[in-house]
Amino acid sequence: MALIEFDGVCKRYPGSASAAVEDLDLQVEAGEFLTLLGPSGSGKTTTLMLLAGFEAPSAGTIRLDGRPIESLPPHRRNMGVVFQSYSLFPHMTVEQNVAFPLTVRKTGAAIARDKVAAALDKVRLRDFAQRRPQQLSGGQQQRVALARALVFEPRVVLMDEPLSALDKKLREELQLEIRRLHRELGVTMVFVTHDQAEARTLSDRVALFNQGRIEQIASPKALYDTPANPFVAGFLGDNNMLRGARDADPCCVCTPRGARLRARAAAGAPHGEQAILCVRPEALQVVVDGAGPPTENRLDATLVDAIHQGDHWRLVMQLHDGEAGGGRAPEWFAKIGPALPAGLGPGQRLSLGFRPDDAWVY
Secondary structure (H helix, E strand, C coil): CCCCEEEEECCCCCCCCCCCCCEEEEEEEEEEEEEECCCCCCCCCHHHHHHCCCCCEEEEEEEECCCCCCCCCCHCCCCEEECCCCCCCEEEEEEEHHHHHHHCCCCHHHHHHHHHHHHHHHHCEEEECCCHHHHHHHHHHHHHHHHHHHHHCCCCCEECCCCCCCCHHHHHHHHHHHHHHHHHHEEEEEECCCCCCHHHHCEEEEEEEEEEEEEEECCCCHHCCCCCCCHHHHHHCCCCEEEEECCCCCCEEEEECCCCEEEECCCCCEEEEEEEEEEEEHCCEECCCCCCCCCCCEEEEEEEEEECCCCCCEEEEEHHHHEEEECCCCEEEEEEEECCCCCCCCCEEEEEEEEEHEEECC
């Protein structure tokens, strides 16, 4: 039995034309780090608030250890919550902020003191116990919020975009800190973010939300390697897309100029006259126009721009074949490098190739 279960959960707000969460079935295993990922308004934060008890479902059941909890108030669910805004009490010291959940639970003073010290040690803030929040950096304040969520040893820790207000370097440092704490403590964590790189760094599994539903739930590697549909392929990592006609062979798509491109047929792909081909930028072989790369699939393109990104170059190219939608020629991207071939510049004609196993047909 999963630790947490959503069974047919729906959340509708008065006056809204669509549900914030629609017919959600989701299981979270004990000790798992599950990330709820998706664009703004996709339902991920609403799902977290339903689990925390700050929102009530319009329909369906939420279970913890097999018992329905939708009627339980938040303080009786034994869940620690970390918010994006930190939500620390400015008039209290770090020590007092961390102790607050224990005070509410009427924990004895001696036990509370030991638990607070242990929680501050876990987030490496023991020396800051007597400071007030305004005397701390944003990263330190978020560590205090994390210590407060852990101090009463909850069954589950919920985090709602806790790192989004921090700069890139600090955000990456705290990602590793959260990853370390999860491994050391073994506590179940449910984390909300719109940042796919963050989800890939932290998660055992990722549930990718779109318009109130889960498009796919799997490990970060499985989501990247075998996306269930073009939305997943485009949201998790870079993706090139080409629309064409569906071939009799489910592993082929025919471009408007008649090229037949082979790829893996995605499981459960919709049937119809139109097909969509998706391929990652790093899977493309790029050569200056001529013999072309030695691959089964070949497309011609013109280089629009070459952008240096440290360990690789990002090539922006206009295809000579196909449509991206709306009658436009597709703009594709490739990653090459670390060196840019001599003489390569805007306007250069290129040949693109890719292996069938590195692309999908939907």
